[in-house]
Amino acid sequence: MSQSGAALAALRVLAVDFDLGGQPYSIPPLPASEWLEVVWNFEDEPLPFLHLLSDDEQADIMWAMLGGTVTVEELAQRCREILAAVSGRRWWEADRLIRSSAASWGYIGGELTRRGVDLDKVSLAAALNVIYVICVLTMTADERKKFDFELSVPPVNATPEEASAAEAESFQAFLGALGPPPSSPA
Helix, strand or coil: CCHHHHHHHHHCCCCEEEEECCEEEEECCCCHHHHHHHHHHCCCCCCHHHHHCCHHHHHHHHHHHHHCCCCHHHHHHHHHHHHHHHHCCCHHHHHHHHHHHHHCHHHHHHHHHHCCCCCCCCCHHHHHHHHHHHHHCCCCHHHHHHHHHHHHCCCCCCCHHHHHHHHHHHHHHHHHHHCCCCCCCC
């Protein structure tokens, strides 16, 4: 996701429109609290965002899967795209931040409250930006590099295109960290 796309995702709570099996669907504008809740409540499900659709839409998708017009892989990919769109991050980075924040919610939730972040009003992208800052605020530079690396490593179920894009971006970040090349003698 581009820097501007990530920034725009954090600005406001928006609906997410998507196509699945030739049918249009829409997840209504939902605040961060709803997105976090659905991932935490359905933590063992790889496709938790189905629960954000109406009962009729969920039934339509299930029938499409039974009829073979929608595959589990297609549905999983669409859920990943939805998470990337609403989080302003790669889907696996958002997923890791969401799931790992649950384990430390006593601290993270308290810090969000102390900072005045109302999860019922902000977008998931904005909430994840604050959660990330809370996580790295007390880290040393080396700890942060390790945290960022672990967050950014594509999982095995990332598409080859997603993995290649992530690797290219990581390489560019590595080159940027090295600084400019030494000037050659004249």
